[in-house]
Amino acid sequence: xxxxxxxxxxxxxxxxxxxxxxxxxxxxxxxxxxxxxxxxxxxxxxxxxxxxxxxxxxxxxxxxxxxxxxxxxxxxxxxxxxxxxxxxxxxxxxxxxxxxxxxxxxxxxxxxxxxxxxxxxxxxxxxxxxxxxxxxxxxxxxxxxxxxxxxxxxxxxxxxxxxxxxxxxxxxxxxxxxxxxxxxxxxxxxxxxxxxxxxxxxxxxxxxxxxxxxxxxxxxxxxxxxxxxxxxxxxxxxxxxxxxxxxxxxxxxxxxxxxxxxxxxxxxxxxxxxxxxxxxxxxxxxxxxxxxxxxxxxxxxxxxxxxxxxxxxxxxxxxxxxxxxxxxxxxxxxxxxxxxxxxxxxxxxxxxxxxxxxxxxxxxxxxxxxxxxxxxxxxxxxxxxxxxxxxxxxxxxxxxxxxxxx
Numbered sequence: 436x437x438x439x440x441x442x443x444x445x446x447x448x449x450x451x452x453x454x455x456x457x458x459x460x461x462x463x464x465x466x467x468x469x470x471x472x473x474x475x476x477x478x479x480x481x482x483x484x485x486x487x488x489x490x491x492x493x494x495x496x497x498x499x500x501x502x503x504x505x506x507x508x509x510x511x512x513x514x515x516x517x518x519x520x521x522x523x524x525x526x527x528x529x530x531x532x533x534x535x536x537x538x539x540x541x542x543x544x545x546x547x548x549x550x551x552x553x554x555x556x557x558x559x560x561x562x563x564x565x566x567x568x569x570x571x572x573x574x575x576x577x578x579x580x581x582x583x584x585x586x587x588x589x590x591x592x593x594x595x596x597x598x599x600x601x602x603x604x605x606x607x608x609x610x611x612x613x614x615x616x617x618x619x620x621x622x623x624x625x626x627x628x629x630x631x632x633x634x635x636x637x638x639x640x641x642x643x644x645x646x647x648x649x650x651x652x653x654x655x656x657x658x659x660x661x662x663x664x665x666x667x668x669x670x671x672x673x674x675x676x677x678x679x680x681x682x683x684x685x686x687x688x689x690x691x692x693x694x695x696x697x698x699x700x701x702x703x704x705x706x707x708x709x710x711x712x713x714x715x716x717x718x719x720x721x722x723x724x725x726x727x728x729x730x731x732x733x734x735x736x737x738x739x740x741x742x743x744x745x746x747x748x749x750x751x752x753x754x755x756x757x758x759x760x761x762x763x764x765x766x767x768x769x770x771x772x773x774x775x776x777x778x779x780x781x782x783x784x785x786x787x788x789x790x791x792x793x794x795x796x797x798x799x800x801x802x803x804x805x806x807x808x809x810x811x812x813x814x815x816x817x818x819x820x821x822x823x824x825x826x827x828x829x830x831x832x833x834x835x836x837x838x839x840x841x
Contacts, residue, residue, distance in 0.1 A: 449629060454570075455579060457629065460621050461522070461563035463590040464529070464556050465502065467617055469495055470594035470702075473681045474695060475607035483542040490542065492678045492810040496803050497546040499674055501532075501553025502560065503799030509561040510792025511649070515641035517633050518566045519625060525558015526622040530615050537611035552614070557795075559621065564791045568780050569632035576780070578713050580773035591765070592702035595695035639789075649789035658838045659794065662779040665725075665831045666798035669771055671805025672820075672827040676764050678810030679820050687815060688754040697758065704762040708769025721774035726835040728770040733828035735763055740821045757817055764824060778838075 449457065472494055480491035505525070513521035532552030539545035564580075571579050601609050639649070653659055680698065685691030715724060739760040747753040776794070783790035805827065812819035 451579075453628070457624055458563050458567060458579075460624065461559040464559045464617070464621065466590040467594050468498055468529075468552065468556055468614060469677060470591045470698070471598035471601075471610055471613065473595050473677075473698070474599040475602055475610055476681050477685070477691075478602065478607045479542075479545075483545065489682075489811055489813060492682075492813075493542075493546055493807075494549055495678050496674070496807050496810065497549040498553040498556070499799060499806065500803045501550035501555075502557045503553075503796055503801075503803060504550075505554035505557025506561050506792050506795040506799060508792070509557045510565060510789045510795075511639075511641055511646050513558075513562040513565055513633070514639045514649075514789055517631050517635075517638065518562050518569070519629065519631050521562045522559050522625050523622050525555045525562065526618045527555065528552075528558070529555030530618040531555070533611045533614040533618070537608050555618075561791045561795055564776060564780075564795075566629075566632050568783075568791070572777075572781065576777045578716060580777065589702075589706065592699040592706070595698045599695045646789065650793050653783060653790045653793045656782070659779050659783075659790075661834050661838050662775050663794050663797050665729075665834050666772065666775050666779075666794065667801045668805070668827040668831045668834075669729075669768065669775075670798055670802035671809075672824045673764060673768055674802055674806035675809030675823050676761060676820050678806055679813045679817075680761070682813055683757070683817055683820075687817060688749055688757060690754065701758065701762045701765060705765035705769055708766040709773070712770050712773065716774060720840075721778050722835065722838060722840060725771045725774045725778075726832060728767045729828045729832035729835060732763065732767045733825060733832055735760065736821055736825045736828060740818070740825060743817055743821060760821070767828075 476491040476494065477488075479494060480488040484490045505528075509521060509525060512524070529552055532548050532550075532555055536545055536548035536552060539548050567576055567579055597613065598610050601613055681691075681694060684694040684697060690697055712724060739756060742756055743753075747756055776791075779794050780790055805823065809820055809823045
């Protein structure tokens with residue numbers, strides 16, 4: 436256990452392998468809830484919004500918006516009640532939203548259900564991160580998170596295939612029943628196996644005054660503010676690509692039938708970033724890895740933009756360039772998000788839940804404001820999303836250079 440004075444004492448812990456796998460499943464709630472829906476977007480568009488097919492993308496951004504709003508509450512609730520009750524409550528809301536989505540007769544009700552589902556998913560995402568911070572800190576935390584992210588990346592690799600299989604067998608609405616099953620398994624695992632990591636003596640009463648004080652403490656730190664903006668840019672460009680991914684593969688590059696396979700390969704390539712990060716972070720450091728990753732992403736995206744504008748076309752070579760570039764965007768996530776979270780929470784062990792909530796709520800909600808327009812700007816080419824990544828990665832790199840070395 437970490438010796439940090441900011442870290443509350445904990446009573447017992449799971450073996451590292453099981454703990455990492457459990458945390459990966461909590462984190463994977465987000466990826467599964469987004470990526471399993473990707474093959475369903477054409478059917479949802481045809482059935483519920485045939486006159487504006489781009490609106491089907493809102494199934495994804497509505498979930499992310501709900502998740503962003505939910506993060507503002509998940510952390511403070513977990514600081515007051517303990518980690519396990521907050522995770523169980525989040526999954527209850529998540530399952531309720533999935534059931535509502537399954538029966539939704541209109542696009543408006545379906546979007547509302549996805550917001551509810553996202554609100555619930557914030558629980559396992561944020562409280563899971565706080566749970567890791569209860570047990571680990573600094574580079575150790577980044578290492579554990581990287582191992583969890585390695586397992587987590589398997590989910591985007593297989594989720595579209597699972598979604599396509601379910602859709603082929605029982606229709607797109609049945610995907611929401613898979614979310615119900617996922618939520619039941621995950622909450623059962625935490626409830627039965629994970630000891631509570633926040634003893635009653637270290638809990639903070641849930642009150643507006645305490646929340647404001649904690650939020651002020653988090654946001655008063657200059658570097659945390661910068662890391663939060665950087666995560667906003669990173670999430671924004673990644674969700675923007677996700678929103679357009681199915682249409683890009685199907686309409687731009689004529690790979691609609693093979694989309695789940697290509698997406699699985701893309702996610703598999705990206706998973707190696709977490710393995711690489713786990714090996715390098717203890718030696719190189721979190722800040723340098725994240726900074727260099729954004730610089731590399733900005734440069735590579737400028738090159739790809741030049742190739743696309745230069746007329747590489749939509750044939751095999753054009754698709755290969757797009758595929759490798761898209762893989763690099765997800766690969767970069769494995770070199771940045773775990774490190775940025777660890778950097779931001781490094782001095783916030785005594786209010787880990789609240790700190791995780793403030794950082795994630797701001798970064799996720801504002802990321803939707805980036806991703807939504809990027810997705811809706813889809814014009815049959817990859818130009819809008821590539822331009823968005825160039826801008827976001829460049830700004831993120833410039834901001835990381837303004838932080839202090841740790």
